[in-house]
């Protein structure tokens with residue numbers, strides 16, 4: 001690998017434009033290109049970053065550039081083709097969560113990287129939020145004793161997620177999967193053994209998505225985890241993302257409260273919280289969890305121990321989330337081996 005890491009971002013939408021803007025200014029990195037069939041969009045992103053190459057497809061990118069890392073930010077069902085092509089070329093990969101929209105595709109990606117000997121990391125950015133990272137340490141260092149119960153909530157307004165993802169992606173695969181990754185990460189060493197879930201779509205069914213999903217999962221040592229995700233809160237809801245994680249252990253408990261961003265804004269048209277956690281823009285630069293995550297990706301690429309989710313971990317979170325969806329659709333308790 002060269003001293004300066006040559007990086008390309010595939011997909012110039014919501015996440016890809018932020019990945020590109022962070023990689024463009026990370027020390028030791030060169031943002032070589034942005035790829036999107038919508039080359040007008042990719043060009044406008046490249047221009048705001050002072051210019052880099054633009055390609056309309058990953059095939060053109062890989063035929064023209066020598067790269068150290070590709071970040072894939074295409075829609076979930078379009079991660080597979082660029083991932084397989086990049087692995088075949090020997091380029092390390094960072095893919096936005098979830099790794100793919102099906103287990104079969106996820107396994108193909110992991111196998112292709114294993115065969116090629118390339119690194120594969122998946123974008124679970126909450127691992128880089130200091131609150132969740134510190135909470136994991138409280139469990140790992142024994143401060144909490146053995147886990148008994150974990151509760152994870154992630155509720156947001158109908159004006160956000162459904163507007164962009166309805167009809168394309170189930171609520172659980174977009175939202176709950178973040179908390180599933182956190183629970184599996186925090187309860188490292190345990191395996192989910194059964195899941196039961198229920199969902200409703202009375203409000204958002206007509207636009208092809210769910211209002212809320214609630215699930216209860218039992219782990220191999222008996223720990224119980226409740227997940228609750230909704231993107232049906234009214235647009236006037238107090239919190240942008242009402243997220244909590246509560247933990248009870250044999251010796252201690254903790255609570256993470258992410259609902260209040262700490263920056264509440266109101267004028268004569270709007271009343272809303274502004275993101276200070278995931279990807280706030282300060283002085284024209286994207287900061288927060290996403291910036292810390294992509295710095296972590298560079299550390300991980302160099303052999304450091306940044307907690308970038310592996311392909312195998314991303315398969316585990318996808319498997320549990322898909323089981324949740326299956327349970328909600330059938331009403332069955334799903335047993336996991």
Ligand SMILES: NC(=O)c1ccc[n+]([C@@H]2O[C@H](COP(=O)([O-])OP(=O)(O)OC[C@H]3O[C@@H](n4cnc5c(N)ncnc54)[C@H](O)[C@@H]3O)[C@@H](O)[C@H]2O)c1
Pocket residue numbers: 010011012013014015016035036037038041056057058072073074075076078096097098123124125174
């Ligand atoms: N980490 C998070 O919190 C978070 C948040 C939102 C989205 N995501 C994930 O990020 C990924 C992208 O989501 P988004 O919201 O940015 O979507 P988006 O629709 O805003 O952007 C996707 C972009 O990919 C482009 N694209 C489509 N096919 C392509 C192809 N074959 N090659 C290159 N580009 C192609 C589209 O033209 C579009 O510009 C998804 O996997 C999504 O689940 C993660």
